[in-house]
């Protein structure tokens with residue numbers, strides 16, 4: 001898989017890809033991540049990427065031309081399955097979307113800033129608009145990092161124990177059950193006995209019950225889906 005990220009702040013985005021699972025995925029060649037500084041696609045001397053909005057009002061709008069130039073240059077090299085725009089008024093990211101996107105070959109992620117991008121960018125280039133939650137970030141970069149993490153960890157070979165992504169919260173619309181490790185008794189706080197019983201069918205049933213109980217308490221909306 002290849003991910004191209006278009007941003008005005010590449011330095012804000014790079015560090016999540018330089019550690020742990022994402023770093024390993026890149027080193028193993030399971031994913032390629034490329035950063036494109038929008039200012040490199042500006043022709044004027046001021047390297048201006050935003051301007052005042054038509055009709056007046058506070059806040060700058062990202063201009064269409066540098067974005068068009070950047071996306072068009074990328075599209076000349078290869079075909080893209082998705083061109084995603086990170087924005088608080090997009091569709092809220094969930095595990096299902098991450099699963100779908102993890103099956104794509106090439107995707108572009110455009111990070112918004114200020115008041116966002118000229119609507120014509122959204123109308124003519126963007127195939128999917130994603131928000132990472134009902135709050136406003138200073139820009140789309142942190143959202144893009146979150147999106148990339150959810151996608152990349154699903155790629156075959158990225159996680160050591162390949163089955164572990166399948167038992168994450170939200171797969172099957174259930175939150176994950178509680179987990180414990182040694183010691184079995186810490187200051188009198190004991191691990192549920194069933195987990196040390198060695199009775200694996202019963203342990204599996206216990207985990208399913210706990211996952212259901214936790215989902216019912218915390219996210220009943222997931223059970224309705």
Ligand code: ADE
Pocket residue numbers: 086087088112130131132133134135136137138139140143
């Ligand atoms: N840009 C600003 N806020 C955002 C959000 N909540 N999700 C994605 N991109 C954003």
